Amino acid sequence: MSMAPMADSANGYLWQDGTLRSWLLTTDHKRIALLYMASITAFFILGGVGAALIRLQLLVPAGAILSDETYSRMFTLHGVVMVWLFLVPSIPVTLGNFLVPLMLGARDLAFPRLNLLSWYLFVMAGMLVVYGLFRGGLETGWTFYTPLSTDYTQGHVLPVVAGVFLSGFSSIATGVNFIISIHQLRAPGMTWYRLPLMLWALYATSVIFVLATPVLSITLVLLAFEHFFHVGVFDPALGGDPLLFQHLFWFYSHPAVYIMILPGMGVISEVVSTFCHKPVFGYRFVAWSSISIASIGFLVWGHHMFVAGTSLYAAVVFSMLSFLVSVPSAIKVFNWLGTMHGGAIRLDAPMLYAMGFIGLFTVGGLTGLFLASLASDVHLTQTYFVVAHFHYIMVGGMVSAYFAGLHYWWPKITGRMYPEMWGRTAAGLLFFGFNLTFFPQFLLGYEGMPRRYATYPAQFQVLNVLSSAGASILALAYILPLVYFAWSLLRGARASDNPWQATGLEWRTSSPPPTENFAHVPVVNHDAYDYAALDQANRAASQEPPHA
Amino acid sequence: MPDDLAPYDTPQHRDETAVAGMWLFLASEVLLFGGLFLVVLVYSHTRRAGWIMGVRHTNLIIGSINTLLLLTSSAMYTLAVVAARAGRARRIIAPALGAAGLGVAFLGLKSWEWHLEFSEHLFPGAGFSISGPDAGGAQLFYSFYFLSTALHGLHMLVGIGLILWVCYRMARRRGQPVPVIPVEVVGLYWSFVDLVWILLFPVLYLVGRV
Numbered sequence: 036m037s038m039a040p041m042a043d044s045a046n047g048y049l050w051q052d053g054t055l056r057s058w059l060l061t062t063d064h065k066r067i068a069l070l071y072m073a074s075i076t077a078f079f080i081l082g083g084v085g086a087a088l089i090r091l092q093l094l095v096p097a098g099a100i101l102s103d104e105t106y107s108r109m110f111t112l113h114g115v116v117m118v119w120l121f122l123v124p125s126i127p128v129t130l131g132n133f134l135v136p137l138m139l140g141a142r143d144l145a146f147p148r149l150n151l152l153s154w155y156l157f158v159m160a161g162m163l164v165v166y167g168l169f170r171g172g173l174e175t176g177w178t179f180y181t182p183l184s185t186d187y188t189q190g191h192v193l194p195v196v197a198g199v200f201l202s203g204f205s206s207i208a209t210g211v212n213f214i215i216s217i218h219q220l221r222a223p224g225m226t227w228y229r230l231p232l233m234l235w236a237l238y239a240t241s242v243i244f245v246l247a248t249p250v251l252s253i254t255l256v257l258l259a260f261e262h263f264f265h266v267g268v269f270d271p272a273l274g275g276d277p278l279l280f281q282h283l284f285w286f287y288s289h290p291a292v293y294i295m296i297l298p299g300m301g302v303i304s305e306v307v308s309t310f311c312h313k314p315v316f317g318y319r320f321v322a323w324s325s326i327s328i329a330s331i332g333f334l335v336w337g338h339h340m341f342v343a344g345t346s347l348y349a350a351v352v353f354s355m356l357s358f359l360v361s362v363p364s365a366i367k368v369f370n371w372l373g374t375m376h377g378g379a380i381r382l383d384a385p386m387l388y389a390m391g392f393i394g395l396f397t398v399g400g401l402t403g404l405f406l407a408s409l410a411s412d413v414h415l416t417q418t419y420f421v422v423a424h425f426h427y428i429m430v431g432g433m434v435s436a437y438f439a440g441l442h443y444w445w446p447k448i449t450g451r452m453y454p455e456m457w458g459r460t461a462a463g464l465l466f467f468g469f470n471l472t473f474f475p476q477f478l479l480g481y482e483g484m485p486r487r488y489a490t491y492p493a494q495f496q497v498l499n500v501l502s503s504a505g506a507s508i509l510a511l512a513y514i515l516p517l518v519y520f521a522w523s524l525l526r527g528a529r530a531s532d533n534p535w536q537a538t539g540l541e542w543r544t545s546s547p548p549p550t551e552n553f554a555h556v557p558v559v560n561h562d563a564y565d566y567a568a569l570d571q572a573n574r575a576a577s578q579e580p581p582h583a
Numbered sequence: 584m585p586d587d588l589a590p591y592d593t594p595q596h597r598d599e600t601a602v603a604g605m606w607l608f609l610a611s612e613v614l615l616f617g618g619l620f621l622v623v624l625v626y627s628h629t630r631r632a633g634w635i636m637g638v639r640h641t642n643l644i645i646g647s648i649n650t651l652l653l654l655t656s657s658a659m660y661t662l663a664v665v666a667a668r669a670g671r672a673r674r675i676i677a678p679a680l681g682a683a684g685l686g687v688a689f690l691g692l693k694s695w696e697w698h699l700e701f702s703e704h705l706f707p708g709a710g711f712s713i714s715g716p717d718a719g720g721a722q723l724f725y726s727f728y729f730l731s732t733a734l735h736g737l738h739m740l741v742g743i744g745l746i747l748w749v750c751y752r753m754a755r756r757r758g759q760p761v762p763v764i765p766v767e768v769v770g771l772y773w774s775f776v777d778l779v780w781i782l783l784f785p786v787l788y789l790v791g792r793v
């Protein structure tokens with residue numbers, strides 16, 4: 036396979052037709068990825084403002100700026116926007132949308148118009164949620180527990196819940212598109228075990244999108260029905276069962292936490308392999324661990340309800356299953372480390388983010404085991420320990436992976452390099468700021484500070500101030516890339532087709548790729564991470580005289 | 584190399600992909616209704632007496648007629664699919680319209696049934712007409728009843744719309760080769776809507792009645 040000549044970027048998908056109309060009606064998966072990227076960046080900023088206000092409030096024990104009620108609405112805003120409008124879609128709809136066809140060697144996703152529809156659904160969903168939040172929001176937290184959300188709330192439940200409901204359909208559409216594309220659109224020679232691990236991860240994520248999201252949808256319908264018509268569904272006064280809501284909610288939302296990590300794991304597999312210039316250690320284990328995380332993840336939801344009044348026997352079973360689900364995650368960590376072991380590691384920004392991910396994810400996963408143990412959870416549940424646990428995974432893990440992926444594929448997406456020095460600086464700041472923000476929260480939780488309160492006893496102040504200080508560093512670490520990415524889009528050095536010397540098919544087309552992705556349908560004749568073949572091709576190319 | 588087939592290799596490849604997509608979407612739909620049926624499973628046990636009282640208040644006659652209508656409708660649509668596979672465009676439109684018509688009749692009857700229930704104050708809430716110690720369970724039943732029939736009705740509306748769209752396409756493409764796949768894919772969806780009712784019917788009208 037000869038490398039395609041470096042195309043003039045004006046011919047790429049990005050600048051070919053600049054009209055607004057051509058963007059809003061595009062069915063090109065690469066452009067839809069960018070539409071999504073713009074939308075979720077806006078939500079990330081909105082959620083971030085919420086977080087900043089929360090940390091500002093908690094600088095002093097009596098609460099600095101917000102009333103109790105406003106504080107509740109603020110953490111709800113933060114949680115709802117970050118979980119439903121940023122993290123759940125994040126990597127799949129941006130990097131996934133961009134990469135799935137490229138990695139498969141296909142022209143587009145299986146259903147390009149459905150893909151565009153999913154973006155419109157998502158935008159409508161986002162507008163509904165934002166409307167509800169700006170009308171005054173709600174105080175239920177991102178989990179919408181009944182009967183608060185149905186009978187006692189003073190907030191704007193309906194538009195927010197309707198928005199989350201709608202965003203579910205956008206997730207389902209994306210999931211269907213990915214699964215069918217991976218089954219149907221693989222290039223000649225692209226067998227299942229030659230797929231990049233990113234695709235295995237996105238496949239597993241899509242299974243959760245398709246099979247878990249509808250359960251959330253129906254749960255939200257039931258909630259809205261009870262709230263709107265004032266009839267009994269979960270209302271204990273009518274013999275209804277609020278626990279049933281929690282079962283239904285977590286049946287989706289535990290698998291959904293894997294939606295919020297699996298795609299990140301996929302990115303890390305790609306990045307670690309590339310920057311060690313080595314195949315991923317134990318490819319098949321990593322591939323199947325994605326599938327087993329997605330499957331076992333459907334069976335552990337009860338660990339969110341240990342103290343909610345479920346039976347002890349159920350709790351024991353859920354506890355054991357939760358331990359089981361951490362095994363495939365650990366397999367991944369070991370395999371990444373195995374890949375790095377003895378490799379000549381290049382420490383470019385994507386790799387720094389990836390190494391940050393591995394450390395932070397490990398801490399988050401191990402503390403999950405504290406929570407999955409019945410006895411310690413009784414003490415730790417509803418404290419900042421839980422908050423720290425999931426932030427280590429979702430922010431330390433997933434958001435780091437998102438930034439790793441953005442940096443790694445930025446040259447392919449835009450045809451420009453980002454400034455490497457700044458990239459490394461941001462990655463370092465993120466790791467430092469993150470730990471300063473969230474490590475104190477483990478201690479706070481261990482010492483018993485409950486989550487979701489606007490005030491706290493004075494003895495917790497030092498740790499809270501540290502946490503808030505960390506948050507401001509973290510904010511800087513997130514704002515920096517926004518600035519230099521924007522700069523690089525216009526001024527960055529031109530990227531070659533394969534700046535990192537990576538093996539995926541996406542690097543065999545120009546940067547940015549043409550609208551039809553590949554000049555010729557690629558034929559795959561080696562494994563996903565076959566660096567020997569790549570090096571050989573490079574040697575051959577440097578020996579033969581350059582063609583005009 | 585842009586061509587109208589992209590991203591598929593051949594028309595057959597495109598067709599397979601469409602059918603696979605519909606099956607996967609239906610798997611998602613199964614879990615949507617699955618959540619509802621979990622509610623049934625729980626409440627029909629924990630609030631058994633009231634739940635059964637609710638079942639006994641449903642209108643078995645309308646429910647049975649509707650079941651008959653919907654099964655017939657599905658069977659009729661199958662004739663359209665058979666005709667499409669045989670490449671006989673003319674034979675598609677009539678049975679498809681028949682299937683849609685029966686669907687509309689179903690919805691008409693269902694609305695009438697709802698109307699009767701509203702006037703008997705069987706909609707849960709403040710004025711609910713069933714009283715006694717088990718009234719709570721009966722209310723839970725009726726919450727489920729209205730929600731599930733509304734959701735099913737919504738799926739019927741979508742299905743009828745899809746069938747009409749197929750008919751419109753067939754009418755417009757007179758004389759050209761028959762596109763089988765849209766007919767098949769809509770058929771899958773319509774059978775699914777039918778299947779949901781086959782489960783809803785015993786749950787709403789039969790189990791616990793005698």
Ligand code: HEM
Nearest residue numbers: 292295296338339357361400403404406407416417425428
């Ligand atoms: C190693 C695997 C994991 C285990 C054993 C585990 C265990 C747990 C347990 C037992 C809880 C409930 C704590 C309580 O409320 O008392 C919990 C909460 C939570 N976990 Fe994990 N977890 C794991 C991985 C993850 C991952 C991968 C994510 C996200 C990407 C995640 C996100 C969350 C969230 C968001 C909550 C809090 C939900 C809330 O109440 O708001 N966890 N985890």
Ligand SMILES: [Cu+2]
Nearest residue numbers: 289292336339
């Ligand atoms: Cu969980």
